[in-house]
Amino acid sequence: xxxxxxxxxxxPRAASASAGSLIMTTYGGSWETFxxxxxxxxxxxxxxxxxxxxxxxxxxxxxxxxxAGPGRSDYSILMMNENFVEPLIRGRYFEPLDLSLLSNYxxxxxxxxxxxxxxxxxxxxxxxxxxxxxLVKKPPTSWRDLWTNPEFRGRIGLYxxxxxxxxxxxxxxxxxxxKGPTDMDGAFAALRRLGPILQTDFNMSTMMGTGExxxxxxxxxxxxxxxxxGLPVACVAPKEGMMMWDQSFTICAGAPSRQxxxxxxxxxxxxxxxxxxxxxxxxxxxxRKVVLPPDLHDAVPITGSQIGRILPADWAWTDRNAVxxxxxxxxxxx
Amino acid sequence: MSRRRVLSIVCAAIYAFxxxxxxxxxxxxxxxxxxxTFPPQGLSLRWYSTFLHNEVFIQAFMTSIxxxxxxxxxxGVIGSMAALFTARAQPAVANSVRMAMIAPxxxxxxxxxxxxxxxxxxxxxxxxxxxxxxxxxxxxxxxFVYINVSTALRGFDWSWEQAARSLGxxxxxxxxxxxxxxxxxxxxxxxxxxxxxSFDAFSTSFLLKDIGVATLPLQLFDYLRLNFxxxxxAVSSFxxxxxxxxxxxxxxxxxxxxxxx
Numbered sequence: 083x084x085x086x087x088x089x090x091x092x093x094p095r096a097a098s099a100s101a102g103s104l105i106m107t108t109y110g111g112s113w114e115t116f117x118x119x120x121x122x123x124x125x126x127x128x129x130x131x132x133x134x135x136x137x138x139x140x141x142x143x144x145x146x147x148x149x150a151g152p153g154r155s156d157y158s159i160l161m162m163n164e165n166f167v168e169p170l171i172r173g174r175y176f177e178p179l180d181l182s183l184l185s186n187y188x189x190x191x192x193x194x195x196x197x198x199x200x201x202x203x204x205x206x207x208x209x210x211x212x213x214x215x216x217l218v219k220k221p222p223t224s225w226r227d228l229w230t231n232p233e234f235r236g237r238i239g240l241y242x243x244x245x246x247x248x249x250x251x252x253x254x255x256x257x258x259x260x261k262g263p264t265d266m267d268g269a270f271a272a273l274r275r276l277g278p279i280l281q282t283d284f285n286m287s288t289m290m291g292t293g294e295x296x297x298x299x300x301x302x303x304x305x306x307x308x309x310x311x312g313l314p315v316a317c318v319a320p321k322e323g324m325m326m327w328d329q330s331f332t333i334c335a336g337a338p339s340r341q342x343x344x345x346x347x348x349x350x351x352x353x354x355x356x357x358x359x360x361x362x363x364x365x366x367x368x369x370r371k372v373v374l375p376p377d378l379h380d381a382v383p384i385t386g387s388q389i390g391r392i393l394p395a396d397w398a399w400t401d402r403n404a405v406x407x408x409x410x411x412x413x414x415x416x
Numbered sequence: 417m418s419r420r421r422v423l424s425i426v427c428a429a430i431y432a433f434x435x436x437x438x439x440x441x442x443x444x445x446x447x448x449x450x451x452x453t454f455p456p457q458g459l460s461l462r463w464y465s466t467f468l469h470n471e472v473f474i475q476a477f478m479t480s481i482x483x484x485x486x487x488x489x490x491x492g493v494i495g496s497m498a499a500l501f502t503a504r505a506q507p508a509v510a511n512s513v514r515m516a517m518i519a520p521x522x523x524x525x526x527x528x529x530x531x532x533x534x535x536x537x538x539x540x541x542x543x544x545x546x547x548x549x550x551x552x553x554x555x556x557x558x559x560f561v562y563i564n565v566s567t568a569l570r571g572f573d574w575s576w577e578q579a580a581r582s583l584g585x586x587x588x589x590x591x592x593x594x595x596x597x598x599x600x601x602x603x604x605x606x607x608x609x610x611x612x613x614s615f616d617a618f619s620t621s622f623l624l625k626d627i628g629v630a631t632l633p634l635q636l637f638d639y640l641r642l643n644f645x646x647x648x649x650a651v652s653s654f655x656x657x658x659x660x661x662x663x664x665x666x667x668x669x670x671x672x673x674x675x676x677x
Contacts, residue, residue: 105627110638114472134628137638145530145623149537156542156627284641291451291644311450 103132140166153336158343183344186351194368205329208384212300239298244283250325303364306381323393445649463650476635484614487553495561521559526619552620557610568602608666
């Protein structure tokens with residue numbers, strides 16, 4: 083490892099002076115390790131740029147952007163979930179994407195393409211229903227099974243509203259039992275009918291490992307990792323469609339390394355890098371040119387036309403109603 | 417059963433209850449399985465080995481040590497000087513200084529950190545060179561040194577220092593030979609608290625860290641968001657052991673000072 087959570091000087095000084103420098107953001111743990119060992123060195127190899135790796139997540143980066151002010155950030159490109167992106171777009175913290183600088187953009191699946199003009203999705207973790215194969219007699223096939231299968235009662239895990247999937251779950255409940263994804267009354271009436279649930283902001287797997295919960299919204303990649311560790315689990319794509327964790331990329335307004343930021347984004351969308359990411363994190367590639375090898379078919383089952391089965395989320399709506407969503411969630415599950 | 421015995425049992429039960437989470441984490445750190453569970457699925461040092469070979473965690477640990485050392489050093493000097501000043505100042509002035517010194521302890525840490533975040537960006541410094549991070553840690557730790565040194569100064573007879581001066585000692589010599597030995601236990605305890613508070617600080621580091629910098633609590637938090645192995649318990653246990661070691665050393669140091677005639 084190049085060492086630590088700090089700068090990684092991966093280019094000779096003379097080269098980095100001419101090629102510029104870029105701050106890459108990523109998440110902690112295995113993500114940081116992969117970025118440090120694979121992504122950053124490959125990007126440096128291609129561009130000769132000097133790279134600094136910064137570990138955090140949407141909330142950290144949002145706070146820094148807001149403190150610096152629009153157009154004054156040290157970051158040029160950010161990776162975060164789209165629910166963090168929406169309010170920052172309104173605050174003019176990002177520039178509209180210049181798609182002419184992204185040669186790989188034309189190969190993206192529609193679900194990954196920019197729908198707001200400011201962000202695109204570089205990685206998709208589809209969320210289906212994960213369950214313990216040794217503790218569930220009747221495997222789920224529909225999200226409605228969470229409500230109707232009596233063996234799930236009291237043993238359901240849900241992501242709370244700190245997590246974008248928690249917000250997507252509200253929209254899902256609105257779709258299933260209300261007038262639509264933004265029907266808050268219908269959604270929370272339905273969620274209340276789930277009965278007692280165990281909620282978490284990130285770590286579902288410990289509860290699944292101990293058997294405290296036997297079913298939960300789960301991303302296919304995490305289920306594959308748990309299975310590799312010997313836990314009897316499976317994940318299904320419900321017939322109504324899936325939710326997802328997205329890794330959205332934005333270019334900061336007034337980016338100090340704008341050209342390099344676009345090169346980095348295009349690099350991440352490259353089929354070769356998309357395959358590396360799929361192999362390491364079991365995320366679904368967003369580039370249609372990626373051909374998954376047979377050994378990844380089980381771990382990354384949602385590809386190609388299946389990507390279109392991911393339900394869209396209205397993050398502008400969740401952002402506008404954040405306070406009410408929080409209050410109603412607490413009320414539903416207190 | 418005597419009242420004293422009942423009280424001892426109640427106290428022991430309260431301590432056991434408070435310490436139980438730490439004991440659970442330490443036991444979980446010896447888990448040989450792949451999941452962070454309790455009770456462990458077997459005993460092993462596997463996750464300690466993983467931690468000690470994880471350069472990211474080691475670097476974060478060293479960063480935490482460095483920042484805590486700088487913050488403690490600066491707080492030690494400023495806090496002691498402020499305590500000496502308030503011990504001698506007019507009551508009205510002393511009260512104002514006292515309030516200013518302990519204010520960071522009265523405010524929620526996250527509010528102080530947010531204030532500093534916007535302040536340093538307004539100054540044009542931003543988060544560069546860890547200036548904001550170190551300033552935040554100094555603010556956080558200052559009250560601990562100040563309160564401990566102030567307590568040590570309570571009852572201090574200033575005529576001892578005047579006696580030294582009248583016998584020809586310079587102000588610095590009088591401080592070094594008379595005042596410092598008396599405040600030393602308070603200073604050591606204050607610095608110990610300051611170091612531990614800085615080492616464990618999360619909100620301040622979370623909001624004020626420089627790009628590319630991570631302290632151990634931040635690294636652990638980032639790790640735990642997406643990884644749930646017992647390595648996190650091993651890292652936590654390691655910091656508990658390190659903290660206990662520092663406390664024992666400080667106790668020995670300040671204890672030996674107290675015993676000295």
